[in-house]
Amino acid sequence: MQKSQLTITGEYITLGQFLKLAEIISSGGMARAYLAEYSVFVNGEEENRRGRKIYPKDQVEVPGVGLYFIRAEEETCD
Known part of the structure; x- marks a missing residue:
């Protein structure tokens, strides 16, 4: 299974x-249909709500696609 990191800004x-x-998916409008047809796991629990909040340090597993580790964008000090 492919393991990847995904960085979020908010x-x-x-x-x-x-x-x-x-x-x-190629557009946000496809999320509901994708989640109705395929399993997605957030922190080991199956999730089918497209509005489910994903935070840094969460893990999202999409069987057949990969395991994603969510991280926050590093803030830079000027």
Whole structure:
């Protein structure tokens, strides 16, 4: 299984946004249909709500696609 890190810029993203950012779906409108047809696991628990909040340090597993570790974007000090 492919393991990847995905960096987010805000406090969280939704599961639908994650699927688009990870290039699993091509548009946010496809999230509901994708989650109805395929299993997605957030921190080991099956999740089908496209609005589910994904935070840094969460893990998202998409069987047949990969395991993603979510991290926050490093802030730079000027």
